[in-house]
Structures are given as C-alpha cells and as structure tokens.
Amino acid sequence: MATSTPSLEAIHLTKTYGSFTALSDLTLKIEGAKCVGFLGPNGAGKTTTLKLFSDMIYPTSGKAIINGLNVHEHKREALQSCGVLVETPEIYPALTPHEALSLIAEVRGIPAAQRDSVIQHALGWVEMSGWADKRTGEFSKGMKQRVNLAAVLLSDPDIVILDEPTTGLDPRGMAEVRDVVRALKRRGKLVFMSSHILSEVTDVCDEVAMIDHGKLLVYDTLEKVMARSNESRTVVEVGLSRPADPASLSGRVGKIVGVEVVEAIDRFNLRLILTPGVEVQERVLTELTGAGLGVISFRPSSSALEATYLDMIKDSR
Ligand SMILES: Nc1ncnc2c1ncn2[C@@H]1O[C@H](COP(=O)(O)OP(=O)(O)OP(=O)(O)O)[C@@H](O)[C@H]1O
Ligand SMILES: [Mg+2]
Structure with a gap:
C-alpha cells in the first residue's frame, strides 16, 4: 500500500517494564523520502522504539502510527507498507537466498505466482542477483545481511525500519549496507535506522533523532543537530x-x-x-x-x- 508521503509518528509513546521506563512519552513525526538516524547510548530505548513501531511489543501508553494507521490496532494494514529488520534470526545455512526468501514470501502471503519476480526484484536491489542459488552458509556476514535486507524489501515497503543494520560487519560490509540505504532513499522510501556509528549517520542520514534514558533529546536535520x-x-x-x-x-x-x-x-x-x-x-x-x-x-x-x-x-x- 504505497502512499505519496510515507510517515512514521509516535504520539506520547511510552513503554515501561514494572517500575522501569524504557521509553518515556516519545512524540515525533517523520515524513517523506529520507533517512533518519536514531542515535543513543546502550539501553537508551532505540530498539524498544523500533519494536513498538513494528508491534513486536505493545505500548504501555501512547501510539505508534505508520502512514496514519495505529500499528497496534491495525497491525496488518500498517505493516503492509513497512519493512522491519530488528533482531533478525540467522538464515538457515543450507538454504540459498532464493529458497530462504521463498519461505518468507509464503509466510507473508505473497501469491505463489508473484514470488519469483518479487524475489528477483528484491535481490536486485541489494545487488545479490548473482548469488540467488548459492548456499548462504558460505556467505560473508555482509552478504547475509544483504539477504536479510532483501527479505525486508520483498513487499516493496515505502517505510523501512532498521536496527543497527551494519553492526558486526567489516568496513566493506558496512559500505554495502550503506549503498542499499542510499538506493532506498533514491526510490522514495523513508528509512528509520538506529546506529552507534556516527560517521555512518553523517554519511547516509538527512535527519537525526537522539534519545537517552527513554527520552527524546533532539530531532532535527543533520546540519542543525551538528550546529x-x-x-x-x-x-x-x-x-x-x-x-x-x-x-x-x-x-x-x-x-x-x-x-x-x-x-x-x-x-x-x-x-x-x-x-x-x-x-x-x-x-x-x-x-x-x-x-x-x-x-x-x-x-x-x-x-x-x-x-x-x-x-x-x-x-x-
Ligand atoms: N523485556 C524487557 N524487560 C525489562 N527491561 C527491558 C526489556 N527490554 C528492554 N529493557 C530495558 O529497556 C532499556 C532500553 O533498551 P533498548 O533495547 O531499547 O536499548 P537500545 O537503545 O536499543 O540499546 P543498544 O544500543 O544497547 O541496543 C534497557 O535498559 C533495557 O535493559
Ligand atoms: Mg538496541
């Protein structure tokens, strides 16, 4: 479901675990084809926020909204336009990208007749077309992460949420993932991406949101945040x-x-x-x-x- 202007919005979004507040009253609206970097120290609440946007956990109060739809109330419709890469399980090493993506496409309800073309398209985006029928067990971490990104792109989402997509990759793997992020932006996607790597954020992000202790510290353009x-x-x-x-x-x-x-x-x-x-x-x-x-x-x-x-x-x- 493509809309003309992709948007992610948090309204007083709060998540507590007992007496501990992991995310406190986050209000933020991100709109348009751009990449927004989500920064903060360990335990700041980044993954919590991204999981709330993908309905992997539920808010204690407040709302997470994707393209105008409350994710918790309209999960299926809201997540139709949103691809999420948070805590990805390892790809089974005996599978090829084509096989792994076929299984995912089936689970996501992509009709059998469309699966091959959708998979080829997604592998093309992450420049893995030539590896479609090789076993992923032989792949570098960067290649595996590109297959994970292809899985996110199967349904051609207009919003992409990534939790530290380059963590654990070597410089080349990181550069490859950054290239995918740039390609997504060029194709009109909204990318919301957590990261600990500041040079990566300056490199690919247009805007920056910073969070600590579950509280938003700033959300602005990269230039203004740096200034x-x-x-x-x-x-x-x-x-x-x-x-x-x-x-x-x-x-x-x-x-x-x-x-x-x-x-x-x-x-x-x-x-x-x-x-x-x-x-x-x-x-x-x-x-x-x-x-x-x-x-x-x-x-x-x-x-x-x-x-x-x-x-x-x-x-x-
Ligand atoms: N299920 C849970 N039960 C209790 N506390 C939790 C739970 N999940 C997360 N937390 C706590 O919430 C806080 C925020 O965690 P979160 O994973 O969102 O941080 P983060 O910003 O992603 O950190 P990192 O950079 O280390 O990934 C942490 O203090 C964490 O221990
Ligand atoms: Mg995290």
Missing part, C-alpha cells in the same frame, strides 16, 4: 568534481568570510574550519558554488556530530 555543538568551530568537508591546485584553492577559499582555515586533503577534497553557526555554513556554501570550483558536496564532518552527541548525552545524564 548545536558547543564546539566553537565547525568542520566541513568539501568535494570537487575537478582537480584543483591546492595553493590557489587555499587562497581563493580562504578569502570567504567565515572560513578560518582551509586544508586541502587532496586535489578533490578540502576541509574547512568555519566560524560556528548554520548561517555561516549557508553563506560559505553559496559563495563556494558561485566561485565555479565544481563543488559537488559540502558536508559538516562527522566529528561535529560526535561533539553534539557527546554534549547532549552528557547533559542528559
């Missing part, structure tokens, strides 16, 4: 489409008001230290693009997210 850092400077990485001479670049870029330091990482990448503030970032970006240097990316560095994260977690302790 909250108490650090008295902002580090931005700039990518160029054409190689440039570092010395002349430093001269030109260094003249822009708000740029304190220019460091040429190589002929295609610059690191800038800016005076703090989103408005400074906005102005520097405008001037950089106007300067005809072939700027193709402008990204506050992940250390800015780390600074904000550590500030926020410290304040909530």
Whole structure:
C-alpha cells in the first residue's frame, strides 16, 4: 500500500517494564523520502522504539502510527507498507537466498505466482542477483545481511525500519549496507535506522533523532543537530568534481568570510574550519558554488556530530 508521503509518528509513546521506563512519552513525526538516524547510548530505548513501531511489543501508553494507521490496532494494514529488520534470526545455512526468501514470501502471503519476480526484484536491489542459488552458509556476514535486507524489501515497503543494520560487519560490509540505504532513499522510501556509528549517520542520514534514558533529546536535520555543538568551530568537508591546485584553492577559499582555515586533503577534497553557526555554513556554501570550483558536496564532518552527541548525552545524564 504505497502512499505519496510515507510517515512514521509516535504520539506520547511510552513503554515501561514494572517500575522501569524504557521509553518515556516519545512524540515525533517523520515524513517523506529520507533517512533518519536514531542515535543513543546502550539501553537508551532505540530498539524498544523500533519494536513498538513494528508491534513486536505493545505500548504501555501512547501510539505508534505508520502512514496514519495505529500499528497496534491495525497491525496488518500498517505493516503492509513497512519493512522491519530488528533482531533478525540467522538464515538457515543450507538454504540459498532464493529458497530462504521463498519461505518468507509464503509466510507473508505473497501469491505463489508473484514470488519469483518479487524475489528477483528484491535481490536486485541489494545487488545479490548473482548469488540467488548459492548456499548462504558460505556467505560473508555482509552478504547475509544483504539477504536479510532483501527479505525486508520483498513487499516493496515505502517505510523501512532498521536496527543497527551494519553492526558486526567489516568496513566493506558496512559500505554495502550503506549503498542499499542510499538506493532506498533514491526510490522514495523513508528509512528509520538506529546506529552507534556516527560517521555512518553523517554519511547516509538527512535527519537525526537522539534519545537517552527513554527520552527524546533532539530531532532535527543533520546540519542543525551538528550546529548545536558547543564546539566553537565547525568542520566541513568539501568535494570537487575537478582537480584543483591546492595553493590557489587555499587562497581563493580562504578569502570567504567565515572560513578560518582551509586544508586541502587532496586535489578533490578540502576541509574547512568555519566560524560556528548554520548561517555561516549557508553563506560559505553559496559563495563556494558561485566561485565555479565544481563543488559537488559540502558536508559538516562527522566529528561535529560526535561533539553534539557527546554534549547532549552528557547533559542528559
Ligand atoms: N523485556 C524487557 N524487560 C525489562 N527491561 C527491558 C526489556 N527490554 C528492554 N529493557 C530495558 O529497556 C532499556 C532500553 O533498551 P533498548 O533495547 O531499547 O536499548 P537500545 O537503545 O536499543 O540499546 P543498544 O544500543 O544497547 O541496543 C534497557 O535498559 C533495557 O535493559
Ligand atoms: Mg538496541
């Protein structure tokens, strides 16, 4: 059931276990084709939130809503448009991806006549088509996780919920999962993804929600969350489409008001230290693009997210 604007909404969502509050009064609305990173220390309440959205556990009070439907009251309809990867069981090693996905497709009620094409489509998304008939027991962890992602995508959901999808993978496995997340965004999906890896969040997420002790600390765009850092400077990485001479670049870029330091990482990448503030970032970006240097990316560095994260977690302790 595709809707034009995918949305996830929590309204005063609360989960307690006896006297312990795992999630406290979460109110949050996420809407549109984007990736939202869900950050917080161990035990913060991330998995609890994601399980409430997939009706794996039930709220003590409040509501989890998917595309306007209360998940607990309309589980089947709500979850039709939502794929969830939380606490995935191991794939039975003797099965091939095609066999494993066939079983899942059957359980999900995908009609037999459609199963093959749905499976091929999902394996194509995660770039595992060439491995459809090999035993998963031989696969790397990254490949197995891509098969798990394919399982989530079988019903072509417009919302995808992932709990630490890259944990336990090596750098290549992580990069592969990140590529899948980017592909999902390009196809108009809403991805809500918990993670402990801040560089991954800066890399693929448009927005960030931070949580600690079951309480939401902030939900905003990546840029605004990073700009909250108490650090008295902002580090931005700039990518160029054409190689440039570092010395002349430093001269030109260094003249822009708000740029304190220019460091040429190589002929295609610059690191800038800016005076703090989103408005400074906005102005520097405008001037950089106007300067005809072939700027193709402008990204506050992940250390800015780390600074904000550590500030926020410290304040909530
Ligand atoms: N069934 C349960 N009974 C009692 N307490 C629970 C239960 N499930 C979770 N908790 C507690 O709720 C808190 C939140 O757990 P949750 O799994 O949501 O954290 P998390 O943010 O996902 O952490 P991590 O980063 O370690 O995965 C933890 O303190 C956890 O011990
Ligand atoms: Mg967790």
